[in-house]
Amino acid sequence: MRLILRAWRRNAYLYRRIMGQNLRAALEYQSDFLLSVGSAMLTQVLGLVFLGVVFSRIPTINGWGFWQIVFIYASIFLTEGFASLFFEGTWRIGYFVNHGELDRILLRPLSPAVQLLSSAIGMNGIGNLLVGGVMIGESLTHVHMVWTPGKILFSVILLLSGIVIRTSINFASNCSAFWVKNAGNAVPFMVHSISEFAKYPLTIYAPALQALVGIVVPYAFIGYVPAGYVFSTSGMAWIAVLCPLVALYCAAVAGLILRTGLRQYESTGN
Amino acid sequence: MSLIEVRALTKTYRQAVRQPGLRGAFRHLVHQRYTERVAVDHIDMSIERGETVAYVGPNGAGKSTTIKMLTGILVPTSGEITVDGIVPHKRRMENARRIGVVFGQRTQLWWDIPVIETLSLLRDIHEMPAQEYRKNLDFLTELLGLDEFMHLTARRISLGQRMRADLAAAFLHSPAIVYLDEPTIGLDIAVKERIRGFIKQVNRELGTTVMLTTHDLGDIQDLCRRIVIIDHGRIIFDGALAEMTDAFARERVLHFQLRTPCPTAEQELQRIPNVTVSGLSDTELSVRFDRAFISARDITGAIMQIADVSDFRIDEPSIDHVIKRVYDGTLNLAVRKGGGA
Amino acid sequence: MKAKYLSLASRSMQNSLAYRVSFIVNMSASVFYILAMFFLWRAIYAHRTSLAGYSWNDMKAYLLVSFLSSTMLSWYSESRMSSRILDGSVAMELLKPIDFQAARLAETAGTTVFEGGVSAVLVTIVLIVYAGVMTPHSPAAWIAFILSFAVSVLIKFGVVYISSLFCFWTSSGFGVAWARAAITNLLSGALIPLAFFPPWLRATAYFLPFQGIVNAPASIYLGQATGAAVWGTLLVQVFWCVVLWFLGRFVWRFAVRKVTIFGG
Incomplete structure (x- = not known):
């Protein structure tokens, strides 16, 4: 037990060290930094404009008001922001595998998962965090609700679960590079674009799509389910209890896929 | 027991056969065919502590595959390897602590951070005591002239400087064995000589075992007493360099x-x-x-x-000449195997 | 068209065939996006028959055109252009006796033929399976739509090409591409028909080239533009197409100095 704890502490320390260096390097490319933060913010604000335009003509969609949908929408972007800023490395797995750079990672006495996760920093995440955060804040002030310490605490847990779910899905889908051996592996991109469905209330979709987003690739637990809890939508509060469990499940699956992929890489090389 | 023990080591790759053109692509979609390619074929080898061994052979002979198996990033199809008592692919991380690797074609430096920061990150990754780090860094800095470019990012330094930095990264944690895969490729003669001097000195002073793959015969002549030649996945000569020239030249x-x-x-x-x-x-x-x-x-x-x-x-006759004749097939060393070496 | 550009186009088409699986999987992003939109609008139209002059049937047809447009000149073509600049191979291009812009157009055309083929098949399937989606009223309207759609791809090329040139000043293509996509999606009408916009934004959008990418072909498809208005729409599209081409040349001449004078 103590050994495991020590390993985790070491991993966390080295992750911080490497990310610190990444951050310094990223800040050197000032125009890139500003551009990526700016374009991330722009994308989101224009998404918000879209919602605004739609809601200027209708009051609710399936019982969800403008600010409630903004909350769901922003949750998707906020968790994306965390995933980009801290775990952008997931998107480089394909590069590592295809260019034989994974060798280098395997030759260091540090967990490959830590090295992969810390291999890049996505400064655009800052843009997503900023706009997503402001949008969530705004949505919470526009909808009347009662906050208790317990509710605040559980909301934070929901946010953390969302980040874990998001990152794990990114990680797992990018691990497809171990099997799809070409530079244009589109699987991670495809899986990522499934999150498109998670920007709106799940109830608008056909059952098959609800199953896809709710169970197969559980993006619904990032925005929609937490929104149901936070806004006390009838019958949804208890589903939110599942969020942390779904997060653990996703992380475990991602870890398993990485392990299988590494075994495959070790037997075929590159 | 030797530091590196290799017995009947074999690696077979399965390759998809693909006909050219659109028709071939479609046919592949329906019916996938594979061929087996034996990259490394039952090789045996023992390397003692402190040796410097040149591991040479033509392109595609199986050199890199062997190195990858020795370093633990590739699992053998069959056969056995132990490196310092460890089976590398079974305990890769532990093995990684005791080895250093340089791939001449690739850098292990972080591209966007200063060289010194890369080294200090590696110190943390290898959990080196501060004192040992200090000592090794001073030693490497002096021998490799790192201070010229230590504060520049890997992106900004020249190829020769990059290779020196890569060597420093490989030797930093006092590894028992260092695998150098074409460490002088593309470098000018002055840098080559500096690097060879460095390798010799480290081998002599710290007793680091060095296994070197190279196409540069200057490297071999300058650094290695022993030469192992691999061709078509088989070892066709393993012995002292002088012995090879004696016997075949x-x-x-x-x-x-x-x-x-x-x-x-x-x-x-x-x-x-x-x-x-x-x-x-x-x-x-x-x-x-x-x-x-x-x-x-x-x-x-x-x-x-x-x-x-x-x-x-x-x-x-230069070993250049001898090895070229081996590659060409005009000189058959296979008869010597087991006999003299 | 000179043989060398034809050969570039055909090579790029072969290449997209070689990566066909990736292409089709990539297209799934557009499919998901449009599906999400479809269900969102379906929920919205559940309680009303018309919004901003669009019936539910109009909206379905609009989404189809928007989808078709999004599959053309996809991420692949865009990143191919920007990576040429980012990885420095643009310097090699300068050594060849070809025009950079024309070469990129040729490559894009080759890929787009493939993308267009796949999308055409998809759309045909949708039209057959989902018989409720309306189609242009007459053969003439079909022809006008196809023409307009072809020009819309050229406009998209113009926009993408110019934005890619901004990679001369950055070290990563993502920011540029995202910003480009965000602006194009909103102002072309890809996100939502321009008729839904507040008047000031609608007026602005109509004065910009982006509306030629989705709004123009959609208005012909839906029969919102008829008779002389069809010609007017097409003419405006061609106008923007030409303007963007020359604007691209202008920006290129400025941008390439980064390589020729400053050494990259």
């Missing part, structure tokens, strides 16, 4: 500078077996001989008697 050429012309030399020398005149002019006489049958001393003695010699030199 017995031919020597003696060149004599003449003060006065000696037109009768050819005729005179015909009497000596295993000696042929390969060139004769008014000022120079060249004689080819097999040193297994006659010594340079005997030939020189004989010629001194018939000609007025001002100077002479001896040409040994």
